[in-house]
Each structure stands twice: as structure tokens, then as C-alpha cells.
Amino acid sequence: MTWLFxxxxxxxxxxxxxxxxxxxxxxIGFVVSLPIGWFAHRHPRIRGIxxxxxxxxxxxxxxxxxxxxxxxxxxxILSVVNVIVALSTYAAAVMVRSTVDAFGSVSPAVLDxxxxxxxxxxxxxxxxxxxxxxxxxxxxxxxxxxxxxxxLSVASLIGVANLGSLFTDGFRRDFLDEIVxxxxxxxxxxxxxxxxxxxxxxxxxxxxxxxxxxxx
Amino acid sequence: MxxxxxxVDWLTDSTNWSGDDGIPHRLLEHLGYTAETIAIAAVIAxxxxxxxxxxxxxxxxxxxxxxxxxxxxxxxxxxxxxxxxGIGLTAPLIALVVLAIPPLLAGAYAGVxxxxxxxxxxxxxxxxxxxxxxxxxxxxxxxxxxxxxxxSAVLQVVATVAVAAFVGPGGLGRYLIDGQAxxxxxxxxxxxxxxxxxxxxxxxxxxxxxxxxxxxxxxxxPVGV
Numbered sequence: 001m002t003w004l005f006x007x008x009x010x011x012x013x014x015x016x017x018x019x020x021x022x023x024x025x026x027x028i029g030f031v032v033s034l035p036i037g038w039f040a041h042r043h044p045r046i047r048g049i050x051x052x053x054x055x056x057x058x059x060x061x062x063x064x065x066x067x068x069x070x071x072x073x074x075x076x077i078l079s080v081v082n083v084i085v086a087l088s089t090y091a092a093a094v095m096v097r098s099t100v101d102a103f104g105s106v107s108p109a110v111l112d113x114x115x116x117x118x119x120x121x122x123x124x125x126x127x128x129x130x131x132x133x134x135x136x137x138x139x140x141x142x143x144x145x146x147x148x149x150x151x152l153s154v155a156s157l158i159g160v161a162n163l164g165s166l167f168t169d170g171f172r173r174d175f176l177d178e179i180v181x182x183x184x185x186x187x188x189x190x191x192x193x194x195x196x197x198x199x200x201x202x203x204x205x206x207x208x209x210x211x212x213x214x215x216x
Numbered sequence: 217m218x219x220x221x222x223x224v225d226w227l228t229d230s231t232n233w234s235g236d237d238g239i240p241h242r243l244l245e246h247l248g249y250t251a252e253t254i255a256i257a258a259v260i261a262x263x264x265x266x267x268x269x270x271x272x273x274x275x276x277x278x279x280x281x282x283x284x285x286x287x288x289x290x291x292x293x294x295x296x297x298x299x300x301x302g303i304g305l306t307a308p309l310i311a312l313v314v315l316a317i318p319p320l321l322a323g324a325y326a327g328v329x330x331x332x333x334x335x336x337x338x339x340x341x342x343x344x345x346x347x348x349x350x351x352x353x354x355x356x357x358x359x360x361x362x363x364x365x366x367x368s369a370v371l372q373v374v375a376t377v378a379v380a381a382f383v384g385p386g387g388l389g390r391y392l393i394d395g396q397a398x399x400x401x402x403x404x405x406x407x408x409x410x411x412x413x414x415x416x417x418x419x420x421x422x423x424x425x426x427x428x429x430x431x432x433x434x435x436x437x438p439v440g441v
Contacts, residue, residue, distance in 0.1 A: 056416065059415050059416060060415060061412065063375065063392060063408070064392070064412045067404045067405060067408040071219045146287045149289075150286065153292065154379055157392075159396070163289075164292070167289070167294075176300070179296045179299065180296065183288070183292040186287070186289045
């Protein structure tokens, strides 16, 4: 514990860095997956191909991606850009599947009703489909957020600083406390981001809680 | 281009294909750790998952535990156990087993749960014992999802064995970690290519097994795995 108090500034710096890299990567992955998932949902033939493709993407081990991306992108191996590209790709790979499921969960009858009420395609997508797909999207986003926070720590092996640096450093110095602080900090960050997502869901989709309550 | 050609040179250099730190030996080590981990984790997780799926008991506990384990950072668990138990194979093996359990468990209970309850009731009304229902109805019908759980677990373990090289053991991850230590990028990239190829090959094998298990049913992976 004394180590934590002596190094509180260092841990705080890593925590903030870990948080912003995770949040940015998750958001990029989410935003990229929305149009792909919507398009795949509308076209069953593309759906099969895209779900298979993102499945293959997700199969590729993260450490290998962290190492190979700098060679492909031409960035330095210590550049945070590699890590963000890699984590966003993983996030998108998982989210495309969730997005297809989410749009699939919207009742076709509701969409027909919106069309007959005079909604244009764009209005229908943004004012009917997207909000109704929200709860399933949120469920996918929560899974992605947690795994992104955890996966980022692996990037410390190639020297990109984040809370995982406490693991590599603690191991090299044979110092258990530092590793424990790292694990606790990562779990706390994952729980905090998850709580934020749940809160955002309640604020943006106040009806979903009522619905869940009613259906039980 | 030079980075790519140097990586190709490393991969095709005959000296990298022989001896104890040669690619064939490292590949076998990698597969060996993976098989050992999956075997131990499966013995623990699959019977437990089948029981949870069949009885419906402790389902919410299983969901909560598998969700919580997802937040646990792999590298943190590996380094923690390695310092605690000392250098050797025991620490990485325990960490790998802990990480392999959630997908196996989720696959097993999701597979059993996915079976139509009416089919289960029909079997029960025909006088099947609970054991017969499990082994003759639920496991055969849920097999594709159970195998899907094994597939997820295998992929996760293959990826994590590469990370585990940091705390000592062999496997293909040695090239990634040792290359990094001496700033030998072609070795790191060459090793990474091998890890990727291994993961894709194993995924293809399990996709085929899953399709075989599903026969005429569409292949499915458990939700959230």
C-alpha cells in the first residue's frame, strides 16, 4: 500500500491514459460498426459474409496485431495509434455482430407502421430503428468496453504505456504490490466505464427499464 | 517494404527451423500448452456447465462470474501468479485454465439451454431418466454450441500462450518477447505471423467440427463468448 501512496501520481497518469485509449477505441469501433451492421442486417447475403469476416478478425491474437500493425501502417512500434487502430478493429468486430442482432430485434411491424405514418427512410432509421435497437446495442457495447480495457493491458508488452505497464514493471522488479495495484485499477476502470454505459442507457432510453420491468 | 522482406527472410531462414528454439519445436510447445490447458479446463467447466444448463440452478451466478472474469486482465493474472508461485509452468497453466473456463462453461450451459423445452418434456414423458435426457437429448442437440464454446476457449488460450511467454514458458510467444527484448522487429513480426496462422488454422478446424456437430442445424456460438 505504501508503494501506491508513494507513486499515486504515476498510477493516476497511467489510469487516465488507459481510460482515454479504451474509451476512444470503443467509441470508434461502435461508430464504425453501426453502418456496417445496419447494412448487413438489410442484406442477408452480406450479413453472412460480414459476420464471418469479423469472426475471423476476432480470431487473430491481440499481441500479434499490436506487433504487426506498426509494420503495416508504417507507424513506430511505440505509437499509440497502432494500439487504437487494433483495439477499435476488435471492438468493431464484436459490435458488428451485436448491431446485426440489434437491428434484427426491431419488430418489422413497427417499421411498417412508421413507413405508413409517412416517415422517410432516414427518419425511420434515426427515430425508430436506432432507438428500438438501443438496448441490444448497449448490451454489446458493455461487453466490448470491458474486453477493450482488459486487452489494452497486453500492449504494455511492446512498450506502450498503460496500466499494464504496472504488470511488466512489477514482474521485472519482482514486486507483487505493483501488480496488485494494476489489477485493481483495471477492474475499477472496467466497472466505472460499465456503470457509465448503464447510466447513459437509462438517460437515453428511459423506456427500456420500464419495458424490462413489465416483461418480467 | 524492407520490414516485410526482412520478416519473410526471418521466416524462411533455415536456421530458424531447427533446434530447441526452432519454429517446429516452438509450435509443438504452443500446441502442447494449449491442449493441456483446454483438457484441464474442460474437465472442470463442461460437467459444471451441463449441470447448470440441465437444472437451471446457479445460472445467474455463472453469468456473473464469467462476466467478471472477462474484466480480469490476462497479463496481470499471469505476472501475479508467476511471482507468487515462481518461474515454471505451474503459474502460467493456472492462469490459462482460469481464462479458458468462462467460454467453456458458457458454451456448455448455453448448449443445453438452447434445446427446445418441449423436446425435453417429451423425452421425460416417455420415461427417460434425467441422465438419459442429458446424454441422449440435451448434449446431442446442444453439441454445436458446446463445441462453439470449446472453439472460443481454444482461440483465447492460443492468444494467451503467446502473452504467457513474458513470464517464462516456451511456445511461439518466445519470438515476440525475445525479439522485443533485443529490438529485433523481423523476429517479432515473423513470430506474430506464425501465431496468427496457428489461430486461423485452429479456428478453421473447430469451425468444421462445429458444422459436423450441427449437421443440418445452423452453426451457432454462445452469446457473449
